[in-house]
Amino acid sequence: MGYEAILVLLLAGVFLIVLANFLSNLLSHKSDNPAKREPYECGIETIGPTWIQFKVGYYLFAILFLVFDVEVAFLIPWAVVYKEIGTVALVEIIIFLFILGLGLAYAWKKRALKWE
Protein backbone atom coordinates (compact mmCIF):
# COMPACT_ATOMS: atom_id res chain seq x y z
CA MET A 1 0.00 0.00 0.00
CA GLY A 2 1.10 3.56 -0.53
CA TYR A 3 0.38 6.70 1.41
CA GLU A 4 -3.34 5.92 1.70
CA ALA A 5 -2.33 3.55 4.53
CA ILE A 6 -1.84 6.65 6.72
CA LEU A 7 -5.46 7.57 6.16
CA VAL A 8 -6.60 4.00 6.77
CA LEU A 9 -4.72 3.76 10.07
CA LEU A 10 -5.95 7.23 11.08
CA LEU A 11 -9.56 6.19 10.54
CA ALA A 12 -8.91 2.89 12.33
CA GLY A 13 -7.58 4.77 15.37
CA VAL A 14 -10.55 7.15 15.46
CA PHE A 15 -12.89 4.17 15.10
CA LEU A 16 -11.16 2.38 18.01
CA ILE A 17 -11.56 5.33 20.36
CA VAL A 18 -15.13 6.15 19.36
CA LEU A 19 -16.18 2.50 19.68
CA ALA A 20 -14.48 2.02 23.05
CA ASN A 21 -15.97 5.25 24.43
CA PHE A 22 -19.41 4.20 23.18
CA LEU A 23 -19.10 0.72 24.75
CA SER A 24 -17.85 2.23 27.96
CA ASN A 25 -20.79 4.62 28.16
CA LEU A 26 -23.14 1.74 27.41
CA LEU A 27 -21.76 -0.71 29.96
CA SER A 28 -20.65 1.44 32.83
CA HIS A 29 -22.47 1.88 36.08
CA LYS A 30 -23.15 5.55 36.74
CA SER A 31 -23.48 7.34 40.03
CA ASP A 32 -23.11 10.95 41.04
CA ASN A 33 -21.72 12.67 44.06
CA PRO A 34 -20.45 16.25 44.45
CA ALA A 35 -17.13 15.03 45.87
CA LYS A 36 -16.54 13.02 42.71
CA ARG A 37 -16.59 16.21 40.66
CA GLU A 38 -13.66 17.79 42.50
CA PRO A 39 -10.11 17.72 41.08
CA TYR A 40 -8.27 14.63 42.36
CA GLU A 41 -5.55 16.16 44.48
CA CYS A 42 -4.99 15.49 48.16
CA GLY A 43 -8.38 15.42 49.79
CA ILE A 44 -8.85 19.07 50.63
CA GLU A 45 -10.27 21.61 48.19
CA THR A 46 -7.79 22.87 45.62
CA ILE A 47 -6.43 26.36 46.28
CA GLY A 48 -5.98 28.94 43.52
CA PRO A 49 -6.16 28.53 39.75
CA THR A 50 -4.28 25.75 37.95
CA TRP A 51 -3.67 27.62 34.71
CA ILE A 52 -0.93 29.90 35.91
CA GLN A 53 2.31 31.26 34.48
CA PHE A 54 4.80 28.43 34.48
CA LYS A 55 8.48 28.30 35.34
CA VAL A 56 10.53 29.95 32.59
CA GLY A 57 13.13 27.15 32.55
CA TYR A 58 10.78 24.94 30.54
CA TYR A 59 10.55 27.49 27.74
CA LEU A 60 14.29 28.01 27.69
CA PHE A 61 14.79 24.34 26.97
CA ALA A 62 12.01 24.43 24.40
CA ILE A 63 13.88 27.16 22.50
CA LEU A 64 17.16 25.24 22.68
CA PHE A 65 15.33 22.16 21.46
CA LEU A 66 14.00 24.10 18.50
CA VAL A 67 17.53 25.06 17.41
CA PHE A 68 18.84 21.52 17.62
CA ASP A 69 15.77 19.93 16.10
CA VAL A 70 16.04 22.14 13.04
CA GLU A 71 19.66 21.03 12.88
CA VAL A 72 18.56 17.37 12.85
CA ALA A 73 16.19 18.24 10.03
CA PHE A 74 19.18 19.68 8.12
CA LEU A 75 21.24 16.59 8.80
CA ILE A 76 18.71 14.10 7.41
CA PRO A 77 19.28 14.82 3.68
CA TRP A 78 23.03 15.02 4.35
CA ALA A 79 23.02 11.57 5.95
CA VAL A 80 21.16 10.06 3.01
CA VAL A 81 23.58 11.28 0.34
CA TYR A 82 26.76 11.14 2.42
CA LYS A 83 28.13 7.98 0.80
CA GLU A 84 27.72 9.41 -2.71
CA ILE A 85 29.32 12.79 -2.03
CA GLY A 86 32.21 11.70 0.21
CA THR A 87 34.99 14.09 1.20
CA VAL A 88 33.18 17.38 0.61
CA ALA A 89 30.25 16.24 2.74
CA LEU A 90 32.60 15.23 5.55
CA VAL A 91 34.38 18.62 5.60
CA GLU A 92 31.09 20.49 5.43
CA ILE A 93 29.51 18.58 8.28
CA ILE A 94 32.56 19.08 10.49
CA ILE A 95 32.27 22.86 9.92
CA PHE A 96 28.50 22.75 10.49
CA LEU A 97 28.74 20.75 13.69
CA PHE A 98 31.63 22.89 14.93
CA ILE A 99 29.52 26.04 14.66
CA LEU A 100 26.64 24.22 16.32
CA GLY A 101 28.97 23.01 19.06
CA LEU A 102 30.01 26.62 19.66
CA GLY A 103 26.33 27.45 20.13
CA LEU A 104 25.92 24.64 22.64
CA ALA A 105 29.08 25.74 24.45
CA TYR A 106 27.74 29.30 24.60
CA ALA A 107 24.45 28.11 26.10
CA TRP A 108 26.42 26.00 28.56
CA LYS A 109 28.64 28.95 29.55
CA LYS A 110 25.58 31.18 30.01
CA ARG A 111 24.23 28.53 32.40
CA ALA A 112 21.18 27.95 30.19
CA LEU A 113 21.63 24.21 30.64
CA LYS A 114 21.52 24.43 34.41
CA TRP A 115 18.18 23.68 36.05
CA GLU A 116 17.54 25.90 39.04
Place this chain on the structure above:
Amino acid sequence: MNIPLNITKTIHDWLFSIMPEGVATVTEWVIVAAAYLALFAVVGLYLVLLERKVAAWFQLRLGPNRVGPWGIFQTMADALKLVSKELTSNTKIDKFLYNLAPYFVILSSLIAIGVFPFSRQFQALDINIGIFFLFAISSIGVIGILLAGWSSNNKFSMIGAMRSGLQTISYELSVGLSMLTMVLLTGSLQLSEIIEVQRTGGWLIIQGHIPAIIAFMIFMIAGTAETNRAPFDLVEAESELGAGFHTEYSGMKFAYFFLAEFINMFIIASIAVVLFFGGWLSPFGITDDITWFPESIWFVIKVLGIIFLMMWFRWTFPRLRVDQLLTLEWKYLLPINLVNLVLMAIIIWLNWTI
Protein backbone atom coordinates in the same frame (compact mmCIF):
# COMPACT_ATOMS: atom_id res chain seq x y z
CA MET B 1 8.23 -19.26 -3.04
CA ASN B 2 8.03 -18.19 0.54
CA ILE B 3 4.43 -18.99 1.30
CA PRO B 4 3.82 -17.35 4.71
CA LEU B 5 5.49 -14.14 3.56
CA ASN B 6 3.26 -13.63 0.62
CA ILE B 7 0.01 -13.71 2.53
CA THR B 8 -0.74 -10.05 1.98
CA LYS B 9 0.19 -10.25 -1.69
CA THR B 10 -1.98 -13.34 -2.09
CA ILE B 11 -4.92 -11.63 -0.43
CA HIS B 12 -4.39 -8.56 -2.58
CA ASP B 13 -4.39 -10.58 -5.83
CA TRP B 14 -7.31 -12.71 -4.73
CA LEU B 15 -9.42 -9.71 -3.75
CA PHE B 16 -8.78 -7.94 -7.02
CA SER B 17 -9.62 -11.08 -9.01
CA ILE B 18 -13.07 -11.64 -7.49
CA MET B 19 -14.30 -8.08 -6.98
CA PRO B 20 -14.54 -4.87 -8.97
CA GLU B 21 -11.56 -2.63 -8.30
CA GLY B 22 -13.25 -0.10 -6.03
CA VAL B 23 -14.84 -2.68 -3.76
CA ALA B 24 -11.60 -4.64 -3.57
CA THR B 25 -9.64 -1.54 -2.55
CA VAL B 26 -12.06 -0.72 0.24
CA THR B 27 -12.11 -4.35 1.42
CA GLU B 28 -8.34 -4.35 1.50
CA TRP B 29 -8.34 -1.15 3.56
CA VAL B 30 -10.75 -2.69 6.05
CA ILE B 31 -8.55 -5.81 6.33
CA VAL B 32 -5.43 -3.72 6.90
CA ALA B 33 -7.20 -1.57 9.49
CA ALA B 34 -8.53 -4.64 11.31
CA ALA B 35 -5.13 -6.35 11.23
CA TYR B 36 -3.37 -3.34 12.69
CA LEU B 37 -6.02 -2.75 15.34
CA ALA B 38 -5.71 -6.39 16.38
CA LEU B 39 -1.93 -6.10 16.46
CA PHE B 40 -2.22 -2.90 18.48
CA ALA B 41 -4.52 -4.48 21.06
CA VAL B 42 -2.58 -7.75 21.35
CA VAL B 43 0.80 -6.02 21.66
CA GLY B 44 -0.57 -3.54 24.20
CA LEU B 45 -2.30 -6.13 26.36
CA TYR B 46 0.52 -8.66 26.33
CA LEU B 47 3.24 -6.13 27.01
CA VAL B 48 1.34 -5.12 30.14
CA LEU B 49 1.27 -8.76 31.19
CA LEU B 50 4.95 -9.18 30.34
CA GLU B 51 5.78 -6.09 32.37
CA ARG B 52 4.01 -7.51 35.41
CA LYS B 53 5.60 -10.93 34.95
CA VAL B 54 9.09 -9.49 34.53
CA ALA B 55 8.56 -7.27 37.57
CA ALA B 56 7.53 -10.37 39.51
CA TRP B 57 10.59 -12.35 38.37
CA PHE B 58 12.92 -9.58 39.42
CA GLN B 59 11.30 -9.47 42.84
CA LEU B 60 11.09 -13.25 43.26
CA ARG B 61 7.31 -13.25 43.14
CA LEU B 62 4.99 -15.30 40.96
CA GLY B 63 3.17 -12.43 39.28
CA PRO B 64 -0.35 -12.75 37.88
CA ASN B 65 -1.20 -16.47 37.77
CA ARG B 66 -4.89 -16.81 38.55
CA VAL B 67 -6.76 -15.89 35.35
CA GLY B 68 -6.06 -18.68 32.88
CA PRO B 69 -2.81 -20.68 32.71
CA TRP B 70 0.14 -18.52 33.85
CA GLY B 71 -2.29 -15.62 34.06
CA ILE B 72 -2.42 -15.11 30.30
CA PHE B 73 -5.98 -13.77 30.42
CA GLN B 74 -5.23 -11.34 33.24
CA THR B 75 -4.86 -8.24 31.08
CA MET B 76 -7.94 -9.10 29.03
CA ALA B 77 -9.89 -9.23 32.26
CA ASP B 78 -8.37 -5.89 33.21
CA ALA B 79 -9.39 -4.40 29.87
CA LEU B 80 -12.97 -5.64 30.34
CA LYS B 81 -13.01 -4.13 33.80
CA LEU B 82 -11.79 -0.80 32.44
CA VAL B 83 -14.53 -0.76 29.79
CA SER B 84 -17.14 -1.24 32.50
CA LYS B 85 -15.91 1.75 34.54
CA GLU B 86 -17.68 5.08 34.50
CA LEU B 87 -15.96 7.85 32.51
CA THR B 88 -15.73 10.45 35.21
CA SER B 89 -13.82 13.71 35.50
CA ASN B 90 -13.99 16.93 37.46
CA THR B 91 -16.31 19.78 36.54
CA LYS B 92 -13.62 22.35 35.75
CA ILE B 93 -11.97 20.61 32.81
CA ASP B 94 -11.63 22.05 29.32
CA LYS B 95 -14.01 19.52 27.78
CA PHE B 96 -12.98 19.72 24.14
CA LEU B 97 -9.23 19.40 24.73
CA TYR B 98 -9.78 16.81 27.45
CA ASN B 99 -11.59 14.55 25.00
CA LEU B 100 -9.21 15.34 22.15
CA ALA B 101 -6.02 14.34 23.98
CA PRO B 102 -6.39 10.51 23.72
CA TYR B 103 -6.77 10.79 19.94
CA PHE B 104 -3.34 12.36 19.55
CA VAL B 105 -1.72 9.77 21.76
CA ILE B 106 -3.38 6.72 20.18
CA LEU B 107 -3.19 7.89 16.57
CA SER B 108 0.49 8.77 16.69
CA SER B 109 1.43 5.33 17.98
CA LEU B 110 -1.00 3.46 15.70
CA ILE B 111 0.28 5.19 12.56
CA ALA B 112 3.88 4.69 13.64
CA ILE B 113 3.54 0.90 13.83
CA GLY B 114 2.27 0.92 10.25
CA VAL B 115 5.76 1.83 9.04
CA PHE B 116 7.61 -1.19 10.41
CA PRO B 117 8.35 -4.17 8.19
CA PHE B 118 7.40 -7.08 10.41
CA SER B 119 8.35 -9.40 7.58
CA ARG B 120 8.99 -9.04 3.87
CA GLN B 121 5.30 -8.51 3.11
CA PHE B 122 3.71 -7.43 6.38
CA GLN B 123 4.12 -3.66 6.15
CA ALA B 124 1.29 -1.22 5.60
CA LEU B 125 3.33 1.83 4.79
CA ASP B 126 6.53 1.21 2.83
CA ILE B 127 7.60 4.80 2.11
CA ASN B 128 10.99 6.15 1.11
CA ILE B 129 11.05 8.65 4.00
CA GLY B 130 10.38 5.99 6.65
CA ILE B 131 12.78 7.18 9.36
CA PHE B 132 11.84 10.81 8.85
CA PHE B 133 8.17 9.89 9.04
CA LEU B 134 8.81 8.10 12.32
CA PHE B 135 10.44 11.26 13.72
CA ALA B 136 7.48 13.33 12.69
CA ILE B 137 4.70 11.05 13.81
CA SER B 138 6.23 10.06 17.12
CA SER B 139 6.64 13.69 18.18
CA ILE B 140 2.89 14.21 17.86
CA GLY B 141 2.29 12.01 20.90
CA VAL B 142 3.68 14.63 23.25
CA ILE B 143 0.99 17.09 22.12
CA GLY B 144 -1.61 14.65 23.44
CA ILE B 145 0.18 14.42 26.78
CA LEU B 146 0.46 18.21 27.09
CA LEU B 147 -3.20 18.65 26.18
CA ALA B 148 -4.25 15.99 28.67
CA GLY B 149 -2.31 17.60 31.49
CA TRP B 150 -3.35 21.14 30.72
CA SER B 151 -7.04 20.48 30.12
CA SER B 152 -7.52 18.43 33.29
CA ASN B 153 -7.38 21.50 35.54
CA ASN B 154 -5.46 19.56 38.14
CA LYS B 155 -2.12 20.66 39.50
CA PHE B 156 -0.59 17.19 39.46
CA SER B 157 -1.60 16.72 35.83
CA MET B 158 -0.22 20.11 34.89
CA ILE B 159 3.17 19.48 36.49
CA GLY B 160 3.30 15.99 34.99
CA ALA B 161 2.52 17.30 31.51
CA MET B 162 5.11 20.08 31.67
CA ARG B 163 7.75 17.62 32.83
CA SER B 164 6.75 15.27 30.06
CA GLY B 165 7.04 17.99 27.44
CA LEU B 166 10.47 18.98 28.69
CA GLN B 167 11.72 15.41 28.86
CA THR B 168 10.32 14.25 25.55
CA ILE B 169 11.60 17.16 23.50
CA SER B 170 15.04 16.97 25.13
CA TYR B 171 15.53 13.28 24.50
CA GLU B 172 14.03 13.42 21.02
CA LEU B 173 17.27 15.04 19.90
CA SER B 174 19.33 12.08 21.04
CA VAL B 175 16.92 9.58 19.56
CA GLY B 176 17.01 11.45 16.26
CA LEU B 177 20.77 11.89 16.12
CA SER B 178 21.52 8.27 17.01
CA MET B 179 19.10 7.13 14.31
CA LEU B 180 20.82 9.46 11.85
CA THR B 181 24.19 7.95 12.74
CA MET B 182 22.88 4.64 11.47
CA VAL B 183 21.28 6.19 8.39
CA LEU B 184 24.80 7.25 7.37
CA LEU B 185 25.63 3.57 6.93
CA THR B 186 22.59 2.72 4.85
CA GLY B 187 22.17 5.84 2.75
CA SER B 188 18.42 5.33 2.73
CA LEU B 189 15.51 6.27 4.94
CA GLN B 190 13.22 3.48 3.71
CA LEU B 191 12.94 0.82 6.39
CA SER B 192 12.66 -2.15 4.05
CA GLU B 193 15.76 -0.96 2.20
CA ILE B 194 17.67 -0.53 5.47
CA ILE B 195 16.97 -4.21 6.16
CA GLU B 196 18.03 -5.21 2.66
CA VAL B 197 21.39 -3.47 3.21
CA GLN B 198 21.90 -5.70 6.25
CA ARG B 199 21.24 -8.90 4.33
CA THR B 200 24.57 -8.69 2.54
CA GLY B 201 26.70 -6.67 4.94
CA GLY B 202 25.61 -8.05 8.30
CA TRP B 203 23.68 -6.28 11.00
CA LEU B 204 24.37 -2.55 11.17
CA ILE B 205 25.60 -2.74 14.76
CA ILE B 206 28.38 -5.04 13.50
CA GLN B 207 28.99 -3.07 10.29
CA GLY B 208 29.41 0.19 12.17
CA HIS B 209 31.25 -1.38 15.14
CA ILE B 210 32.38 1.27 17.71
CA PRO B 211 30.22 4.28 16.70
CA ALA B 212 27.26 1.97 16.12
CA ILE B 213 27.55 0.51 19.61
CA ILE B 214 27.78 4.00 21.11
CA ALA B 215 24.76 5.03 19.04
CA PHE B 216 22.86 1.98 20.29
CA MET B 217 23.58 2.81 23.92
CA ILE B 218 22.48 6.42 23.42
CA PHE B 219 19.41 5.24 21.57
CA MET B 220 18.38 2.89 24.37
CA ILE B 221 18.85 5.54 27.08
CA ALA B 222 17.05 8.23 25.10
CA GLY B 223 14.35 5.82 23.94
CA THR B 224 13.60 4.79 27.51
CA ALA B 225 13.38 8.45 28.44
CA GLU B 226 11.14 9.26 25.51
CA THR B 227 8.60 6.62 26.46
CA ASN B 228 8.56 8.09 30.00
CA ARG B 229 9.57 4.80 31.55
CA ALA B 230 11.49 4.30 34.76
CA PRO B 231 14.18 5.46 35.58
CA PHE B 232 12.94 8.50 33.64
CA ASP B 233 9.34 8.37 34.89
CA LEU B 234 9.21 11.81 36.50
CA VAL B 235 6.09 12.41 34.45
CA GLU B 236 4.04 9.97 36.47
CA ALA B 237 6.10 9.65 39.61
CA GLU B 238 3.48 8.05 41.86
CA SER B 239 5.00 9.28 45.09
CA GLU B 240 5.03 12.90 43.91
CA LEU B 241 2.27 13.49 41.39
CA GLY B 242 -0.48 10.92 41.82
CA ALA B 243 -0.67 9.47 38.32
CA GLY B 244 0.84 12.49 36.56
CA PHE B 245 -0.80 13.82 33.41
CA HIS B 246 -3.61 11.24 33.36
CA THR B 247 -4.71 11.70 36.98
CA GLU B 248 -8.11 13.02 35.89
CA TYR B 249 -8.76 10.29 33.33
CA SER B 250 -10.75 7.24 34.30
CA GLY B 251 -11.89 3.96 32.79
CA MET B 252 -11.30 3.60 29.05
CA LYS B 253 -9.80 7.09 28.72
CA PHE B 254 -7.08 6.13 31.15
CA ALA B 255 -6.59 2.90 29.23
CA TYR B 256 -5.74 4.81 26.02
CA PHE B 257 -2.78 6.50 27.66
CA PHE B 258 -1.70 3.27 29.27
CA LEU B 259 -1.96 1.36 26.00
CA ALA B 260 -0.14 4.05 24.03
CA GLU B 261 2.70 4.03 26.52
CA PHE B 262 3.31 0.33 25.98
CA ILE B 263 2.94 0.66 22.22
CA ASN B 264 5.54 3.43 22.29
CA MET B 265 7.89 1.05 24.03
CA PHE B 266 7.22 -1.45 21.26
CA ILE B 267 7.93 1.25 18.66
CA ILE B 268 11.27 2.18 20.25
CA ALA B 269 12.22 -1.50 20.38
CA SER B 270 11.19 -1.97 16.74
CA ILE B 271 13.27 0.99 15.59
CA ALA B 272 16.23 -0.47 17.46
CA VAL B 273 15.68 -3.85 15.83
CA VAL B 274 15.39 -2.40 12.33
CA LEU B 275 18.35 -0.02 12.64
CA PHE B 276 20.77 -2.15 14.65
CA PHE B 277 19.78 -5.81 14.57
CA GLY B 278 18.65 -6.52 11.05
CA GLY B 279 14.85 -6.45 11.37
CA TRP B 280 13.34 -9.74 10.30
CA LEU B 281 16.63 -11.16 8.99
CA SER B 282 17.71 -14.31 10.79
CA PRO B 283 21.04 -14.31 12.63
CA PHE B 284 23.78 -15.68 10.28
CA GLY B 285 21.04 -16.51 7.79
CA ILE B 286 20.21 -19.77 9.57
CA THR B 287 16.62 -19.90 8.37
CA ASP B 288 17.18 -18.47 4.90
CA ASP B 289 16.93 -21.90 3.31
CA ILE B 290 13.76 -22.94 5.13
CA THR B 291 11.16 -21.58 2.77
CA TRP B 292 8.13 -21.98 5.05
CA PHE B 293 9.72 -20.27 8.03
CA PRO B 294 7.82 -17.05 8.93
CA GLU B 295 10.51 -14.40 9.23
CA SER B 296 8.40 -12.18 11.45
CA ILE B 297 9.25 -14.60 14.28
CA TRP B 298 12.80 -13.22 14.25
CA PHE B 299 11.46 -9.71 14.41
CA VAL B 300 9.28 -10.57 17.41
CA ILE B 301 12.12 -12.37 19.22
CA LYS B 302 14.47 -9.43 18.79
CA VAL B 303 11.82 -6.91 19.83
CA LEU B 304 11.03 -8.93 22.95
CA GLY B 305 14.73 -9.02 23.79
CA ILE B 306 15.00 -5.22 23.60
CA ILE B 307 11.78 -4.77 25.57
CA PHE B 308 13.11 -7.09 28.25
CA LEU B 309 16.18 -4.87 28.44
CA MET B 310 13.97 -1.80 28.93
CA MET B 311 12.03 -3.57 31.68
CA TRP B 312 15.31 -4.57 33.26
CA PHE B 313 16.34 -0.87 33.42
CA ARG B 314 13.18 -0.17 35.36
CA TRP B 315 14.10 -2.51 38.18
CA THR B 316 17.78 -1.62 38.24
CA PHE B 317 18.06 2.18 38.34
CA PRO B 318 16.52 4.66 40.77
CA ARG B 319 14.50 7.56 39.39
CA LEU B 320 16.45 10.65 38.29
CA ARG B 321 15.78 14.19 39.49
CA VAL B 322 14.78 16.81 36.92
CA ASP B 323 18.19 18.51 36.97
CA GLN B 324 20.01 15.18 36.63
CA LEU B 325 17.75 14.30 33.72
CA LEU B 326 18.57 17.50 31.88
CA THR B 327 22.28 17.27 32.68
CA LEU B 328 22.39 13.75 31.28
CA GLU B 329 20.81 14.82 28.02
CA TRP B 330 22.28 18.25 27.33
CA LYS B 331 25.74 17.87 28.82
CA TYR B 332 26.50 14.23 28.10
CA LEU B 333 24.31 12.53 25.50
CA LEU B 334 24.02 15.42 23.03
CA PRO B 335 27.75 16.32 22.78
CA ILE B 336 28.72 12.62 22.70
CA ASN B 337 26.16 12.10 19.98
CA LEU B 338 27.47 14.94 17.82
CA VAL B 339 31.05 13.65 18.14
CA ASN B 340 29.82 10.13 17.44
CA LEU B 341 28.12 11.30 14.25
CA VAL B 342 31.39 12.78 12.98
CA LEU B 343 33.25 9.62 14.05
CA MET B 344 30.84 7.49 12.03
CA ALA B 345 31.24 9.81 9.03
CA ILE B 346 35.05 9.53 9.26
CA ILE B 347 34.89 5.74 9.56
CA ILE B 348 32.73 5.50 6.46
CA TRP B 349 35.02 7.93 4.64
CA LEU B 350 38.06 5.76 5.48
CA ASN B 351 36.08 2.66 4.53
CA TRP B 352 36.68 1.05 7.88
CA THR B 353 33.22 -0.50 8.13
CA ILE B 354 33.15 -4.25 8.51
